[in-house]
Amino acid sequence: MPDQTAKDTPYHHGNLRQALIEAGLEILEQEGSRALSLRKAARKAGVSHTAPYRHFANKEALIAAIAEEGYRELEARMRQALAASPPDDYRSRLTALGWAYIQFALEHPHHLRVMFGDFPETCQPDAGDSFTLLVQTIAAGQAAQAIVPGDPLQFALSLWATVHGLATLLAEHKIPAIVLNGRNTEEFAKACLQIPYDGLMR
Helix, strand or coil: CCCCCHHHCCCCCCCHHHHHHHHHHHHHHHHCHHHCCHHHHHHHHCCCCCHHHHCCCCHHHHHHHHHHHHHHHHHHHHHHHHHCCCCCCHHHHHHHHHHHHHHHHHHCHHHHHHHCCCCCHHHCCCCCCHHHHHHHHHHHHHHCCCECCCCHHHHHHHHHHHHHHHHHHHHCCCCCHHHHCCCCHHHHHHHHHHHHHHHHEC
16 A cells, blocks of 8 residues: 555644654664754644744754753653762762663664754754752762762763763773673763762762
């Protein structure tokens, strides 16, 4: 049976914007960012090819919305990780935040790549409070005299860069087997995270 053309596909979604974001996410995870387009998202969502323009001026605007979904998911995972960590053990709390980030990258590598891609000034995604959570955790550790004095913003940026680099290498399977040395991903990642943490802990 031939595919129904986009122009014959009726608009029928009560929440068109979210339907298009979810369709875009499916395309992203299954085929990568190069395959993503407004027309293809519309087709997958079951609406006409003109319907996306009710919410998105162009493909970049849709990708920015998808990136925001990723930031929200990442923040939610980081909040859950903190909630499950001992409130006074700041090494454990930082490790939990780092591992939550890495898990997200491993499960959604294409999504992570889009989140940190280039966006025009007209459609910058809202990155949420993920970075703020890290800064607040460091500042709380300093107040409890568990973390060395210093600029929590600079410490947080350094840790973020380390975690993001490690997450990207793991998601892209770029860690040499000799470095993994038979360890599973979680064991290896958490061991790597202890190296920068050692410099922060009193």
